[in-house]
Every structure is written in C-alpha cells, then in structure tokens.
Amino acid sequence: MTKQRITIISLVSMLIFGLLLSGKLLYENKWLEGSLIKESQQISGVLSAEILDKQGASEMLVNTGQVTNLQSLCTQLKTISGKHPIRLVDQRTPELEEVYQQMQFAIQEGMVMGNFTQMRETLAIQAEQAGVVMNLTMDNEGIYLVLTQGEHQLVSVIERHGQGTFLPSVGRDYPGMNQ
Known part of the structure; x- marks a missing residue:
C-alpha cells in the first residue's frame, strides 16, 4: 500500500x-x-526587432530607421532587452563603412588615451572630408556614433568597458535578419 x-x-x-x-x-x-x-518597436528610430537564436546564444536584433539620438535609443533598448545582447542593424553603404573603418584609429586611440576631445575633433574632420554628417555622443558606458549620408546611416555603439550589452552593428544584409 x-x-x-x-x-x-x-x-x-x-x-x-x-x-x-x-x-x-x-x-x-x-x-x-x-x-x-x-x-x-515603440522606440523612436526602431523599425522592427526580433530575438535571434544562433548556436545556442540569443541576441536581440534591432532594425533601425533614421536614428536621431542613438544614446537615448540604446538606453531605452537596454531597459527592455533583459539578458539578450543587442545588435543594431542599420542601412549602411560601403562608403559609410570605409569612413567608419578610417575613424577606428582615432576612436581606439581616444578610448585608450582618454583624450575624447581630440578624438571628437579628429572624427569631425574625417566626417567633413568624406561628406558625411556625424553625430557623436558618449556617457560612462559607451561612445555612440551615427554617420549619415543621404538616406543611408551607419550606427555604432562602442562600449567603453566591454560590457557585452551591444554587439557590433551590421548592415541589412546580416544573415538571420528578416526583412
């Protein structure tokens, strides 16, 4: 029993x-x-979002439109993303990518040396020479860079302390992005 x-x-x-x-x-x-x-999707500048599972890890894939304030957008995304790292998908062009790659030297030097004023001046000159409109802001967690040329835009969040909240941003051709 x-x-x-x-x-x-x-x-x-x-x-x-x-x-x-x-x-x-x-x-x-x-x-x-x-x-x-x-x-x-209620955040200004966000067109769509999805949770993408890749190789056992998930990420929040955020398709951006015309972003006017990347820092604010990222702050709002961080509050709702939970445990998911965020990857921004923008409408970049090869020309914007080339300008961004040229800017990497000044960005990395500014982060290592802590000379952000000089970094901003150098980036502004590079953007002007390339015919690109640059919006650069920062806080204690990251550097927020938006490069705009016509209807195209490249957005990038460079984390200052390697938090892993933001993954490198990508263009619309990113595999796994539902368009």
Missing part, C-alpha cells in the same frame, strides 16, 4: 514539475519575447 502511494506521489510530482517547467519555458519564449519586441 505504501509502495503504491509513493509511486503515485512520485508520478504526480513529476507531472506537476513538467507542467511548471513547460509553462516557464512557454512564458519566456513566447509572451516575454513578444512583449519585448512590441516595446522595442
């Missing part, structure tokens, strides 16, 4: 545990991701 009770209690316990676990997974994967995507 007691052996039968133990068996029944064990089966009921495993059933309840399985239901709770599947409920938690359903909540995290469907409802939470759905609300996360819905909230992100």
Whole structure:
C-alpha cells in the first residue's frame, strides 16, 4: 500500500514539475519575447526587432530607421532587452563603412588615451572630408556614433568597458535578419 502511494506521489510530482517547467519555458519564449519586441518597436528610430537564436546564444536584433539620438535609443533598448545582447542593424553603404573603418584609429586611440576631445575633433574632420554628417555622443558606458549620408546611416555603439550589452552593428544584409 505504501509502495503504491509513493509511486503515485512520485508520478504526480513529476507531472506537476513538467507542467511548471513547460509553462516557464512557454512564458519566456513566447509572451516575454513578444512583449519585448512590441516595446522595442515603440522606440523612436526602431523599425522592427526580433530575438535571434544562433548556436545556442540569443541576441536581440534591432532594425533601425533614421536614428536621431542613438544614446537615448540604446538606453531605452537596454531597459527592455533583459539578458539578450543587442545588435543594431542599420542601412549602411560601403562608403559609410570605409569612413567608419578610417575613424577606428582615432576612436581606439581616444578610448585608450582618454583624450575624447581630440578624438571628437579628429572624427569631425574625417566626417567633413568624406561628406558625411556625424553625430557623436558618449556617457560612462559607451561612445555612440551615427554617420549619415543621404538616406543611408551607419550606427555604432562602442562600449567603453566591454560590457557585452551591444554587439557590433551590421548592415541589412546580416544573415538571420528578416526583412
């Protein structure tokens, strides 16, 4: 009799545990991701967002439109992204990528040396020479750079302390981006 009770209690316990676990997974994967995507789309400059699972790791892929204040956009995204690192997808061109690559020397030097005023001046000169409009802001967590040329825009968040919140930004041809 007691052996039968133990068996029944064990089966009921495993059933309840399985239901709770599947409920938690359903909540995290469907409802939470759905609300996360819905909230992100209400942010100015965000066209769409999705959670992308790649090789066991997930990331929040954010498709940007014309961004006017990247720092504010990133602050809002950080508050809703939870544990997901954020990757911004912009409408870059090869010309904007080339300008950005040329700017890397000044950006890295500014970060290492802490001479952000000189970095800003150098980047402004490079942007002007390339015919690109630059918007550069920073806070204690990162440097926020927007390069605009006509309808095209390259956005980049360079973390100052390697927090891992923002992954390198990419263009629209990024594999996995639903267009």
